[in-house]
Amino acid sequence: MNALFALLVATTLLHPSPLPAAPGGKPKKPAADKVALLRVDKSEHRLDLVAEGGRVIKTYKVAIGSGGAGPKRFEGDKVTPVGTYRVKGRFKGLFHQFINVTYPNDVDRARFAELKRRGEVPPGRTVGFGIGIHGVGKREWNGVHKQSDWTHGCIALDDAEIDELSRLVPDDTTLVITD
Template sequence: MHLIRTLLLLAGLATLAACGDSKFKTYNGPEVTQVYVNKTDRKMYLLHHTKVLESYDIALGFAPQGHKQFEGDGRTPEGVYYIDRRNPNSAYHLSVGISYPNPYDREAARAVGKSPGGDIFIHGQAGKSKGMPPDWTAGCIAVKDKEIEDIYAMLRDGTPIIIAP
């Protein structure tokens, strides 16, 4: 009987220990009121009004210069967008969606007879950046997996994101 209790206790402790490694974090700090991305410097900042809460080194689309114009161009969009969705089952660990394309983006792509594309996210790496150039995504913003865990917890849908050249 004592052996069974000991085994049950150990199993319970193992279960609790596994919970500590969850990719889903909690955040109780100041609200992130804006995300600012500087493509030239390869930096992303989470802000509470004018105060920088966190900053991250980032990777961009494989053709980082200029605004995304159409699907497949490898560029990361520029402009004002919003965080509009979350993907807990991302192929890139975790991801939060960016509201690209906006009506202007759709019209600009349509004017040249192309699709604007979509599915632009801030996401982790999930081992997919190994052996790749510094800017390796198809137009997304990539950070380390541990960083996207914090970002995923900190950002709320509707948070503005400014992506500057």
């Protein structure tokens, strides 16, 4: 047993770890870029994962709502909202996987109230809810679905992409959507 211990100590001294030791004696892992921001450009059909400092880590092509440009006005308009939101939870099953975002925010609520006051909201409509980033849920639709805007206001990726995004993006990450 002592000979084995001596051999391990000698091997460690002759072949030290290439990474400096962290407190507690474990080697430090190289720092990986952490996602600090999600940025969606509706006109470019692009979702960027952005690290602190602004470096784009990865870019995805996306499908968005079929309602066109501009901010979401009310429930059912099929417009992907414009504004700043946060990632708040995720669940599997709906469109393969669904990452919920904090729509509506205070700006959306104020816009809706003003539109309603001016009589520009159809009767019975609300500001809406349930906006998120999701997959498609059907293998044969992966890739193909991005040829047109088809969601009711969400942002859609292929199923493998939403799985990757879900692993990389923690809750409370900021999401900025622009036209």
